[in-house]
Amino acid sequence: xxxxxxxxxxxxxxxxxxxxxxxxxxxxxxxxxxxxxxxxxxxxxxxxxxxxxxxxxxxxxxxxxxxxxxxxxxxxxxxxxxxxxxxxxxxxxxxxxxxxxxxxxxxxxxxxxxxxxxxxxxxxxxxxxxxxxxxxxxxxxxxxxxxxxxxxxxxxxxxxxxxxxxxxxxxxxxxxxxxxxxxxxxxxxxxxxxxxxxxxxxxxxxxxxxxxxxxxxxxxxxxxxxxxxxxxxxxxxxxxxxxxxxxxxxxxxxxxxxxxxxxxxxxxxxxxxxxxxxxx
Amino acid sequence: xxxxxxxxxxxxxxxxxxxxxxxxxxxxxxxxxxxxxxxxxxxxxxxxxxxxxxxxxxxxxxxxxxxxxxxxxxxxxxxxxxxxxxxxxxxxxxxxxxxxxxxxxxxxxxxxxxxxxxxxxxxxxxxxxxxxxxxxxxxxxxxxxxxxxxxxxxxxxxxxxxxxxxxxxxxxxxxxxxxxxxxxxxxxxxxxxxxxxxxxxxxxxxxxxxxxxxxxxxxxxxxxxxxxxxxxxxxxxxxxxxxxxxxxxxxxxxxxxxxxxxxxxxxxxxxxxxxxxxxxxxxxxxxxxxxxxxxxxxxxxxxxxxxxxxxxxxxxxxxxxxxxxxxxxxxxxxxxxxxxxxxxxxxxxxxxxxxxxxxxxxxxxxxxxxxxxxxxxxxxxxxxxxxxxxxxxxxxxxxxxxxxxxxxxxxxxxxxxxxxxxxxxxxxxxxxxxxxxxxxxxxxxxxxxxxxxxxxxxxxxxxxxxxxxxxxxxxxxxxxxxxxxxxxxxxxxxxxxxxxxxxxxxxx
Numbered sequence: 001x002x003x004x005x006x007x008x009x010x011x012x013x014x015x016x017x018x019x020x021x022x023x024x025x026x027x028x029x030x031x032x033x034x035x036x037x038x039x040x041x042x043x044x045x046x047x048x049x050x051x052x053x054x055x056x057x058x059x060x061x062x063x064x065x066x067x068x069x070x071x072x073x074x075x076x077x078x079x080x081x082x083x084x085x086x087x088x089x090x091x092x093x094x095x096x097x098x099x100x101x102x103x104x105x106x107x108x109x110x111x112x113x114x115x116x117x118x119x120x121x122x123x124x125x126x127x128x129x130x131x132x133x134x135x136x137x138x139x140x141x142x143x144x145x146x147x148x149x150x151x152x153x154x155x156x157x158x159x160x161x162x163x164x165x166x167x168x169x170x171x172x173x174x175x176x177x178x179x180x181x182x183x184x185x186x187x188x189x190x191x192x193x194x195x196x197x198x199x200x201x202x203x204x205x206x207x208x209x210x211x212x213x214x215x216x217x218x219x220x221x222x223x224x225x226x227x228x229x230x231x232x233x234x235x236x237x238x239x240x241x242x243x244x245x246x247x248x249x250x251x252x253x254x255x256x257x258x259x260x261x262x263x264x265x266x267x268x269x270x271x272x273x274x275x276x277x278x279x280x
Numbered sequence: 281x282x283x284x285x286x287x288x289x290x291x292x293x294x295x296x297x298x299x300x301x302x303x304x305x306x307x308x309x310x311x312x313x314x315x316x317x318x319x320x321x322x323x324x325x326x327x328x329x330x331x332x333x334x335x336x337x338x339x340x341x342x343x344x345x346x347x348x349x350x351x352x353x354x355x356x357x358x359x360x361x362x363x364x365x366x367x368x369x370x371x372x373x374x375x376x377x378x379x380x381x382x383x384x385x386x387x388x389x390x391x392x393x394x395x396x397x398x399x400x401x402x403x404x405x406x407x408x409x410x411x412x413x414x415x416x417x418x419x420x421x422x423x424x425x426x427x428x429x430x431x432x433x434x435x436x437x438x439x440x441x442x443x444x445x446x447x448x449x450x451x452x453x454x455x456x457x458x459x460x461x462x463x464x465x466x467x468x469x470x471x472x473x474x475x476x477x478x479x480x481x482x483x484x485x486x487x488x489x490x491x492x493x494x495x496x497x498x499x500x501x502x503x504x505x506x507x508x509x510x511x512x513x514x515x516x517x518x519x520x521x522x523x524x525x526x527x528x529x530x531x532x533x534x535x536x537x538x539x540x541x542x543x544x545x546x547x548x549x550x551x552x553x554x555x556x557x558x559x560x561x562x563x564x565x566x567x568x569x570x571x572x573x574x575x576x577x578x579x580x581x582x583x584x585x586x587x588x589x590x591x592x593x594x595x596x597x598x599x600x601x602x603x604x605x606x607x608x609x610x611x612x613x614x615x616x617x618x619x620x621x622x623x624x625x626x627x628x629x630x631x632x633x634x635x636x637x638x639x640x641x642x643x644x645x646x647x648x649x650x651x652x653x654x655x656x657x658x659x660x661x662x663x664x665x666x667x668x669x670x671x672x673x674x675x676x677x678x679x680x681x682x683x684x685x686x687x688x689x690x691x692x693x694x695x696x697x698x699x700x701x702x703x704x705x706x707x708x709x710x711x712x713x714x715x716x717x718x719x720x721x722x723x724x725x726x727x728x729x730x731x732x733x734x735x736x737x738x739x740x741x742x743x744x745x746x747x748x749x750x751x752x753x754x755x756x757x758x759x760x761x762x763x764x765x766x767x768x769x770x771x772x773x774x775x776x777x778x779x780x781x782x783x784x785x786x787x788x
Contacts, residue, residue, distance in 0.1 A: 010384075011409075013406065031294050049402050049403060049406035049410075050402060050403055052403075061384070061406065061409065061410070062384050062385070062386060062413070063384055064384050064387045120662065120693060121690065121693075123689065124689065125299050125303070139313075139330050139331070140312075140313045140330060141313055141315045141317075141326060141327065141330050141332065141348075143330075144326045144329045144330050145326055148322075148326065169322060170318075170320035170321065170322040170323065170342075171320070171322040171323055171325075171326060172317070172323070173295070173298060173299055173302060173315065173316075173317055174295035174298060174299065174317075174318075175293070175294060175295045175298065175318065176295065177317070177318055177320060177322075177323065179322070214320075214342075215342055216318075216342060216343065249676070250676060251675070251676070254677075260294070260295040260296065261294075261295040261296040261298065261299035261300075262295070262299065263295060
């Protein structure tokens, strides 16, 4: 008979740099691979290893998340129920500071490839597909949703950002409604263009962010991440790939498009809308 | 028109589940529209505009989920189905009473009586650590994940060998151990033929062909595609071959791999020379082998299976056949050919075999994504007028999305795209059945194939048995009903596709 061990070995794989020291006991939502705790007006997510590191994520292995009821975080220790996990500096996740790409032609080409890839590979339930299909039955939920979101994007193109945001926020399928995902991606696009292309978009970014905030802490946390460019590792890889890849690999896009049912694709659409609107 | 709705409070369902529920409800006959959504004021506004905001859900709060179904029929039946979907009762992977969902390896070990193997499928960056843990706990490992470094693979395989354990993978998609199929594998009978394979679909193709001939499998080991490389040294190829040599249940051995590095190859020949058992070797291309009495070499998968069966046939009551080697195609004049063939594959080795048959037939390599660079590397799979073979299971298509044996959406788009390509004459497909694969591939393919223009012929290899969950004959019938020419061997399917091409688009 093969040897059986019974000692659990939980391990911390990544600690988001935005998770503040403290005790978190209020659970916002619980899934098989994610446990969302309330941290003030944000959410800190305790995740298993299937998730990419992120600023508000604590990634662990060797733990049954179903059994966790509280998280206690200090500078050098993470306590999950009775398990004490040491925190070392190299485990702390911070997104990089994005720099200005040197090769604008390469960036432009990769943005085009990425946009084309999104339209060809997004799932049928996602906004890139829904918004590209003019034949959506107008009296169906999805038809009406598409109409609202198109209105929002039209308002954006007219410079009416608050009204555009109001036409899109909190609308759509998914736990994070699709319209919110689009806005999150739009904010990421604005922040990224400001940092890497020196675009003056701070007023627009603030306008969209504050108009999009609502009473769902999960959505608000994602919006903040877009607003402050505090993105997870999959987004980081995508943004870096745009400017550094001679041969655009699509891998980071594939990973992003695997987020949620359509969240990643919807966010990518928002990102490309920002690029389309403000250029590089 | 009736509308039924319900508020679901205090329950969080992830987006994937909400989407699936909405989609499944919309597929119910009579249902015109259905959604399971967060009850935000804005979503309620959309529901109002579509006549779906009914009184029952007006009190719903922002964080509640609402379920709304509209159509003609039996609303109570819809609601009952919706509740089953919400509770997971319709989930095919639950409800047996024997399965336990565990959130960690440790928890799984504690739930099982005598676990001895661990199948790992997590993101590549964490996979090696999980495999380490499993080996430390005395478990054999099948590492389905890829994106594991060569250094980690070597270290893990050394550790496994030092403990007498298997370490199959990384990127090991198929194995059948003691009659138990793991990951992508088919329902084949137990028997006396043992397989060691560095190729997942190669193993499936050969094991299914053996089953079709009335024979069975003792053990089928996957090693991962890189095992024969110099950096790994063929650790698992040697170990698994050694096991089959000494296994009293195995009388004939099949060895499938991309051509291993010379040192690995030398040791494999030594191992084969040490046993009287017949070994059928396939390194997926023509090559010379040492002059050993017990070696049979072939580079086609159906021929490999047939030779393994033939080696057992003296006492067999079953009729045997070795496939013809596409001679009728090879010798055909190709000047008259018109149009292009597009091979859209989910199985890497099947795609490689198709490209090999093409090259042997037409004397040149086709465009494909099987090569990393060079003139034969396809530049844009959405826009090529030339013959082209695409392995949709390559990393470039699978990172962050399900394997094409599970998710047909990309292939469906490519098929539809080829329908608009005036130069495309033949579309060649594989449909891989078995555990782990899509529950009904024909249902995914038929709508898109029906929409193709008549000038395009479709040839398909259905890889599976009638004992597979999808039932090969049922899949074949569904595809044939829309004019697809179906074959049970990849080799035959490719031959037929190329023959159509040589005939200028007309089926012979």
